[in-house]
Amino acid sequence: MEHIRNFCIIAHIDHGKSTLADRLIQTCGGIAQRDLHEQMLDSMDIERERGITIKSNTITLNYCGPDGKDYLLNLIDTPGHVDFSHEVRRSLMACEGALIIVDASQGVEAQTVANLYMALEHDLELLPIINKIDLPSADIERAQEAIDAELGLDPFAAIPISAKNGINIEAVLQGIVEKLPPPQGDPSAPLKALVFDAHFDKFRGVILQCRVMEGTLKPRDMIHFMHADRDFKVDEVGYNQFQLNPRKQLSAGEVGYIVAGVKSVQDIEIGDTITLLDRPADEPIPGYQPARQVVFSSIYPMDTGEYEELTKALEKLAINDAALTFEKDSSAALGFGFRCGFLGLLHLDVIQERLQREFDIGLVISAPSVKYKLTLRDGSEIDVDNPSYWPDPMSIESASEPYIKASILTPEEYVGGVMELCREHRSESQTMDYLSAKRLEVTSIMPLGEVLFDFYGKLKMLTRGYGSFDYEPIEYRTTDIVKVDILVNKEPVDTLSYLVHRDKARSRALHYCEQLAKEIPRHQFKIPIQGAIGGEIIARTTVAPYRKDVTEKLYGGDVTRKKKLLEKQKKGKAKMKQFGSVNIPQKAFVSVLRADDD
Amino acid sequence: MNHVSPRATYLHIPFCVHRCGYCNFTVITGRDDLVEPLLAAIATELSWLDSPCPVETLYFGGGTPTYLSPTHLSTLCEMALKWHPLVSGYEWTVEANPGDLDLEKIDVLAAQGVNRLSLGSQSFRKEKLTLLERDHSADDIRKCVELCRQAGITFSLDLIFGTPGETLAQWQTDLEQAIQLEPNHISTYGLTFERGTQFWNRLQHKELIPVAEELERDMYLLAIDMLTRAGFGHYEISNFARPGHRSRHNETYWSGRGYFAAGPGAARYVDGVRQTNHRSTTTYLRRIQQGRSPVAEEERLDDVAKAREALVFGLRRIAGIERTSFEAQTGITLETLAGDTVRRFVDLGMLTDDGQRIRLTREGLLVSDALWPELL
Numbered sequence: 001m002e003h004i005r006n007f008c009i010i011a012h013i014d015h016g017k018s019t020l021a022d023r024l025i026q027t028c029g030g031i032a033q034r035d036l037h038e039q040m041l042d043s044m045d046i047e048r049e050r051g052i053t054i055k056s057n058t059i060t061l062n063y064c065g066p067d068g069k070d071y072l073l074n075l076i077d078t079p080g081h082v083d084f085s086h087e088v089r090r091s092l093m094a095c096e097g098a099l100i101i102v103d104a105s106q107g108v109e110a111q112t113v114a115n116l117y118m119a120l121e122h123d124l125e126l127l128p129i130i131n132k133i134d135l136p137s138a139d140i141e142r143a144q145e146a147i148d149a150e151l152g153l154d155p156f157a158a159i160p161i162s163a164k165n166g167i168n169i170e171a172v173l174q175g176i177v178e179k180l181p182p183p184q185g186d187p188s189a190p191l192k193a194l195v196f197d198a199h200f201d202k203f204r205g206v207i208l209q210c211r212v213m214e215g216t217l218k219p220r221d222m223i224h225f226m227h228a229d230r231d232f233k234v235d236e237v238g239y240n241q242f243q244l245n246p247r248k249q250l251s252a253g254e255v256g257y258i259v260a261g262v263k264s265v266q267d268i269e270i271g272d273t274i275t276l277l278d279r280p281a282d283e284p285i286p287g288y289q290p291a292r293q294v295v296f297s298s299i300y301p302m303d304t305g306e307y308e309e310l311t312k313a314l315e316k317l318a319i320n321d322a323a324l325t326f327e328k329d330s331s332a333a334l335g336f337g338f339r340c341g342f343l344g345l346l347h348l349d350v351i352q353e354r355l356q357r358e359f360d361i362g363l364v365i366s367a368p369s370v371k372y373k374l375t376l377r378d379g380s381e382i383d384v385d386n387p388s389y390w391p392d393p394m395s396i397e398s399a400s401e402p403y404i405k406a407s408i409l410t411p412e413e414y415v416g417g418v419m420e421l422c423r424e425h426r427s428e429s430q431t432m433d434y435l436s437a438k439r440l441e442v443t444s445i446m447p448l449g450e451v452l453f454d455f456y457g458k459l460k461m462l463t464r465g466y467g468s469f470d471y472e473p474i475e476y477r478t479t480d481i482v483k484v485d486i487l488v489n490k491e492p493v494d495t496l497s498y499l500v501h502r503d504k505a506r507s508r509a510l511h512y513c514e515q516l517a518k519e520i521p522r523h524q525f526k527i528p529i530q531g532a533i534g535g536e537i538i539a540r541t542t543v544a545p546y547r548k549d550v551t552e553k554l555y556g557g558d559v560t561r562k563k564k565l566l567e568k569q570k571k572g573k574a575k576m577k578q579f580g581s582v583n584i585p586q587k588a589f590v591s592v593l594r595a596d597d598d
Numbered sequence: 599m600n601h602v603s604p605r606a607t608y609l610h611i612p613f614c615v616h617r618c619g620y621c622n623f624t625v626i627t628g629r630d631d632l633v634e635p636l637l638a639a640i641a642t643e644l645s646w647l648d649s650p651c652p653v654e655t656l657y658f659g660g661g662t663p664t665y666l667s668p669t670h671l672s673t674l675c676e677m678a679l680k681w682h683p684l685v686s687g688y689e690w691t692v693e694a695n696p697g698d699l700d701l702e703k704i705d706v707l708a709a710q711g712v713n714r715l716s717l718g719s720q721s722f723r724k725e726k727l728t729l730l731e732r733d734h735s736a737d738d739i740r741k742c743v744e745l746c747r748q749a750g751i752t753f754s755l756d757l758i759f760g761t762p763g764e765t766l767a768q769w770q771t772d773l774e775q776a777i778q779l780e781p782n783h784i785s786t787y788g789l790t791f792e793r794g795t796q797f798w799n800r801l802q803h804k805e806l807i808p809v810a811e812e813l814e815r816d817m818y819l820l821a822i823d824m825l826t827r828a829g830f831g832h833y834e835i836s837n838f839a840r841p842g843h844r845s846r847h848n849e850t851y852w853s854g855r856g857y858f859a860a861g862p863g864a865a866r867y868v869d870g871v872r873q874t875n876h877r878s879t880t881t882y883l884r885r886i887q888q889g890r891s892p893v894a895e896e897e898r899l900d901d902v903a904k905a906r907e908a909l910v911f912g913l914r915r916i917a918g919i920e921r922t923s924f925e926a927q928t929g930i931t932l933e934t935l936a937g938d939t940v941r942r943f944v945d946l947g948m949l950t951d952d953g954q955r956i957r958l959t960r961e962g963l964l965v966s967d968a969l970w971p972e973l974l
Contacts, residue, residue, distance in 0.1 A: 524946050524968055546965040548815040552787040552836040554914060555659075556608050556851045557624075557865040560874050560895060563907070569971040581942070 001253040002182040006074045006211065008091055010119060011101035012109035016131040020101065020163040020172070021059075021075060027169050028061035028073070058197065058209050058255060060239040065177045072239075073176060074255035076196070076211075078115075086289055086343075090196040090271045092118060093287060094211035094255060097125040097180030099172070100151065104130050104138035104160070107146040109466065113409055113439065116151055127179050128153050129172060134162040150436050185252030190281040191215030191223075193250070193258075193274040198265045200319040206262035207244070209255075210274060213285060216251035222277040223260060226284040228269045231277055232260035265322040291323040293341030294402070294448055294473065295368045296385040297348055298329045298495065299355070300337030302362030302577060302586055307336045313359035314338060317351060324351060329386070331494050333579055334364055339386055342368075345452060364577065364589045367498035370449040373400045373476055387497040390483040393534070400476040401447050401501075403428075408442040408459065409435070410467045417462040418442050425450035426501060428477075447501070448473065453508070453593075484509050484538070486592075487530040488516065491580045496592065506531075509539035512592045517541040519588035522549075527582055604868055605654040606850040607682045609640060610861030611674070612661040612879045615698065618731040619796035620758075620789060624863025625661050626879040633666065636862075636879065637673055639886040643860040644681040651858065653682045655847035656690045662718075664694040668706045675710035682858065684711065689846045691716055691754075696742045697734035708749040714845075715746055715753045716785075722775040723768060726761050736775070743779050752843065754783035759821065760814040761789050762806045769817045770824070777828045782843035785836050786821045788814050815964060822960075835914050835963060852915050854908035854927065862892070870904060872897045905930040910970050918950075918957025932956070939972050 011017035061073040078091040092098070098119045102108055119126060128151065130143045144155035159175055161168040197209035217223070221234045236259040238246040250256045262268055270291065273284035301310045318324050325341035342348040348368060355361050371385040375397045384390055406427075410418050415432060419442060422430050427446040435441055451471065459467045484505050486496035496516075500508050509531025516529045520543050531539035554562060576583035612626045613633065626632065656678060666674060684690060691714040692707055699715075707715075721727050722736040739755075746753040755776050759769045776784055791801045791808065800806040809817075822832055830838035834852060837845065850857050859866035862882035865874045876882045876894040885892045899907065905928035912919045925931050932940065940956060943949040948962035948969055958966060 522968070524943075524948055524965055546968050547811045548788070548818060549965045549967040550788075550818075550835060550963065551967055552790070554835075554851070554911065555848055556857055556859065556867070557610075557659075557863065557874070559851065559867070559907070559911065560865060560872055560897065563974070566910070566970050566974050570974060573971055 001184070001187075003069060003071045004074065004183055004253050005071060005097065005176050005180050006076065006095045006183055006253075006255055007097040007099060007176060007180055008076045008078050008095050009099045009101060010078070010112060010115040011131075012103070012106075012112045015101045015103040015106070015109070015112070016163045017101060020099070020129070020131065020161070020169075021077065023163050023166055023169045024061060024073075024075060024173065025059060026166075027173060028063050058240050060241050060245075060255065063173055063177070066174055067177075071177050072254075073173070076255065086271070086291065087197075088115065088118060089122075089287065089289075090194070092122045092124060093194055093285070094196045095122075095124055096183055097127060097176070099176070100126050100128045100153070101131050102128060102143050102147055102151075102158070104132045104140055104143050105135050107143060108150040113150065113435070113468070125180050126151075126153055127172075127175050128155070128158040130158050130160045131163055133160045134165050134167065150439060152436075183253030185212070185214045187214075187216050187251040187253075189214040189252070190279050191217055191221075191274065191276045192281045192285055193217060194285050195225075195268065195270055195272050195274060198262075198268065198270060198320075198322070200265060204244075204259050206260075206265055206268070206319075208258040208260065208262065208268070208274075209240070210250075210258055211255050212250050212252050214252050214281065215276070216249050217258070217274070217276075218249040223258075223274045224277045224280060225268055226273045226275055226281075227288055227290070228267070228272055230267065232262055235259045235261060264319045266318055268322070270322050291343060292473070293323070293325055293343065294370060295342045295344055295348055295452060296339060296371065297342070297368045298331070298337050298339050298366040298386065299326075299352070300331060300334040300364045300495065302364055302575070304335040306361050309359065310338070310355070310361055310363075313355050313361060314340075316359075317354060321351075323347065329388075331388070333494055334577070337364075345456065362575065362586055364495055364586060365593070366495045366589075367593055368452045369499050370402050370447075370452065372479075372481055372499065374398070384499075387483050387499050388494060390499060393482070399479050399481045401449055401479040401481065403445060403474050403477050404448045404451070404471040405474050406442075406444045406446055406451065406469065406471040408444065408467055408469050410440055410442060410463050412438045412440055414463040414467065415440050415442065418459065418467060421455070421458055421462060422446060425455055426503070445474070447477075447479065449499075449501070454511075482533050484512075485532050486512050486516070487528075487532060488520070488584065489527050489580055489582045490530075491582075492532075493579055493584070495589065505533060506538045510541075513539045513541040515591045516584070516588050517543050519591050520582065520584055521576075522546045523582060525581075602856070603651055604850075604856035604858050604866075606657070606847055606855070606857040607651075607653045607655070607678070608657045608659060608847075608857060608859040608861075608864055608866075609663075609674070609678055610659055610661065610859070610864040610875075611663040611666065612636070612862050613665040614660065614662045615665065615695075615733060616731060617796075619800070620730060620792070622792040622795050623661065624877045624879070626862075629879070632879060632883065633670055635883055635887075637670060637677070639883050640674070640860050641677045642886050643892065644677060647681055647858075650681050650683055652685050653858070654685055654688055655850065656682060656684060656688065657847045658692040660693055662695045662698065663692050664699050664703055668702045671703060671706050672710065675707070675712070679710070689714055691845065691847055693718065694742065695734065696738040697732070699742050699745065701745060704745045704749050704751070708751055713751055715742075715751050716783075717742055717746075717753055717755050719755045719776070720758045721761075721772050723772060726758075726764065726768070726772075729761055729763075730758065740779065743781070752782045754785060754845070755779065755781045757784065757786045757821075758789050759786060759817045760809045762808060764809060764817075766813065766816055766820065770820060773821060773824045777824070783837070783839045783845065784825055784830060785838070786818070786825075787836055788818060818964065819960075832916050834916065835966065849915075852911050854904065854911060870899050872899065901929055902935070904928060905935055906974050909935060910973050913956070913958055913966070913969075913973075916957065916963075918955050920955045922954070936973050943969060943972075 009017045057077045059075050063071045063073050065071050076091050078088045128147045147153050148155040159171050192214040193210040193212045195208050195210050198206050201207050219234050224231050236246050237250045239256050271288045275281040314326050323343045326338040329339040330336050369385050374382050376395050377397045419430050422444040427444040430444045433441045480502045482502050485492045513529045526545050527543040529541050530537050576585045612624050614625045614627050617625050690712045692712050693716045695718050719739045791798050825838040856867045862879045863877040873893045874895045875892040882892045921932050944951050
């Protein structure tokens with residue numbers, strides 16, 4: 001066991017986490033050069049494009065240490081976004097140590113600090129790395145100062161490297177075996193293995209990633225999921241080495257995969273503890289939290305004929321995404337679709353993008369909503385997360401909405417702006433704490449619904465990217481929620497309706513109207529766009545009609561060219577959804593949901 | 599629709615002194631060495647007709663046909679007539695640039711039988727002509743008009759409006775000066791910024807600011823009003839003619855009838871097939887010289903496609919579309935083709951329908967491009 005190291009890499013987006021991972025893999029010969037494409041660990045296209053990691057991946061590396069002994073290094077990748085913080089926690093729970101990357105030219109970033117605290121919570125040993133020392137703007141001394149002042153780590157332990165150019169990678173590997181502790185645990189104790197990730201393989205079924213804490217696991221063992229209360233028989237265990245390398249067993253301290261006839265990730269819970277059915281552990285590994293859906297939105301196919309395809313696509317995604325929930329929904333304007341639950345806005349984004357990209361389905365998505373709890377005048381209580389099911393306002397006795405404790409880390413100079421932003425978003429209290437001389441944590445008690453719209457982007461903007469944001473739900477509090485309808489050419493478009501606090505109704509409605517006016521192309525007639533609460537119009541804009549739009553030259557040579565143009569326009573029209581006599585492009589449905597892109 | 603042999607021919611002469619900033623036509627400059635090979639190539643392409651096809655209208659466009667020397671012009675006319683002899687009562691139009699038309703050239707054209715010139719006058723105002731990169735002056739236009747009169751050739755004036763910075767008053771002056779010259783025909787075009795032109799680039803770099811849509815609309819309406827009052831019938835979106843002087847050749851295009859064509863970038867419509875020759879003059883030449891087809895694009899239209907084209911392009915004519923003759927021409931009734939769409943546009947005030955004939959209203963005319971995709 002002393003020759004095993006389980007570690008992860010903590011870094012701000014773009015500071016070189018994936019590049020360093022690639023170098024470690026290369027140096028240890030974990031993969032043939034020809035199979036190496038950049039950022040091995042980020043296997044989804046979306047991850048590589050956005051430079052973020054959504055699904056964690058794990059790899060076991062063979063490394064011959066400076067002492068001449070062979071080590072097994074388990075690199076456990078972690079996602080880098082607040083929506084997936086519970087996944088980060090699970091990954092950290094599987095590790096004893098972490099590499100903390102600091103950019104030699106940019107210093108310490110907020111996200112790094114946030115993840116550092118999370119790592120400290122899990123008692124991880126930390127090894128600072130100063131990356132990008134090859135850049136002309138690199139300032140190693142300043143980076144060391146930052147490591148001391150902002151991270152509170154020993155600056156002289158920091159290893160200066162260039163992951164891009166492969167400089168000093170060997171020192172990182174040495175640091176891992178020398179500075180990070182080996183795992184502990186008793187191989188003969190009752191089995192306790194943490195499932196920290198799972199993915200679906202069409203040939204093998206679900207492949208579980210786990211860290212064995214105590215005991216030993218072998219093929220043919222009957223295993224028991226302690227939270228999900230389900231049993232499976234183990235077919236195979238082994239190491240992840242870019243292919244699955246079967247082993248005779250996995251025992252305490254080891255990280256590896258399990259194939260056990262699980263058909264879908266929906267059947268199990270990530271973060272669950274596996275034990276043996278015939279010799280169970282007394283209690284599961286502490287710290288388990290089930291994935292929680294806090295954001296709900298309806299998804300419709302742009303083309304009603306694609307409903308079947310959407311169904312299949314969601315089923316396919318759900319096989320690999322335990323956090324995604326969906327149930328049938330319908331709209332007067334758009335036909336059948338699904339009401340889906342997400343971990344957060346990025347999760348929604350990722351699902352939406354994967355549906356469009358991997359399954360080529362055009363989508364219309366409704367405004368994300370939280371779940372409101374209503375007490376009706378007849379005394380009954382209902383939960384509503386979908387504007388379509390919002391009851392007659394006269395029947396509502398009281399309503400409450402979920403509140404969160406938001407934790408925002410920001411450099412000192414932006415704290416005023418951050419507090420203001422929280423207040424604008426109906427924060428009920430804000431406190432602040434100095435984490436270091438220049439860095440503060442603002443804790444704000446505020447409605448979750450308020451951070452779904454226009455919050456994260458604004459935070460990033462006003463802190464110049466340095467602000468980070470995390471939250472935990474706390475409780476439901478009384479609120480005054482109204483349903484706003486959006487009328488295009490006097491017709492309500494049901495998928496554009498949303499639930500909002502009365503004080504915010506007007507400004508949000510105006511935003512909707514303005515975005516729609518921007519995206520809806522001009523027609524031959526004037527199109528009024530209105531926001532309304534019941535019969536009361538609270539916001540309006542108009543799309544002016546065409547005034548002059550005419551091809552003046554059309555002679556023999558122009559016919560073919562003109563027809564091509566017209567056919568292109570016609571195709572463009574097909575990408576729009578017709579409501580009455582108005583064509584609304586898909587883009588319009590997306591743009592109303594974003595406040596921060598212009 | 600039965601296939602009758604086309605009664606119109608278009609020849610494309612790509613040469614120009616200079617490619618104007620707004621022009622995206624098939625044009626070549628600074629290659630006088632290609633004039634003779636090109637004439638030979640057009641002769642070859644025409645000879646592939648096998649036997650001469652008489653036509654009612656002949657049209658030389660460009661580029662600038664009058665860029666050719668008198669001798670070359672003669673050659674071109676002769677070979678056109680060899681393969682497309684003109685029937686009596688014909689119309690033979692040549693596009694001309696006021697900058698390079700002279701007495702000698704016009705004499706050649708008149709002697710060959712050309713009876714209509716389309717003058718690329720564009721404007722009478724110096725600054726506007728400079729902006730458009732035209733090499734002629736208002737005096738050149740007047741001189742050409744005089745030459746036409748002396749030669750007994752009727753002429754049409756082209757005018758561009760809505761150039762960056764242009765005012766309504768300036769456009770009015772252009773229209774007045776054009777009317778004063780007493781042409782039989784006027785075409786007016788709002789300036790457009792086409793991809794691949796200098797103007798497009800300058801627009802992207804904000805060096806050129808297009809006139810406001812509302813002003814462009816007023817300019818177009820002013821042209822309709824002034825020209826109509828001056829006795830020109832508005833017969834197609836951009837075209838105005840004194841009685842009996844419509845461009846018969848161009849009416850072929852709008853009515854969905856066929857036409858022959860030769861030359862680089864030229865388009866023909868024969869036996870229900872639309873073809874466009876390669877737009878590159880050198881590629882066109884090489885292909886012809888190698889005995890290969892110069893066609894770059896081809897589209898065979900079925901009856902419904904033909905009918906839709908006839909509907910969309912026919913509505914460009916102010917007289918609109920007459921139901922009975924439409925059905926006779928296309929074999930499809932207007933009702934089956936686009937009944938619902940037509941009714942919707944009538945409701946929106948874009949079309950009028952008296953039961954026999956549909957036509958664009960003035961408002962419909964102004965926004966006609968927004969209507970076409972739904973009719974096609």
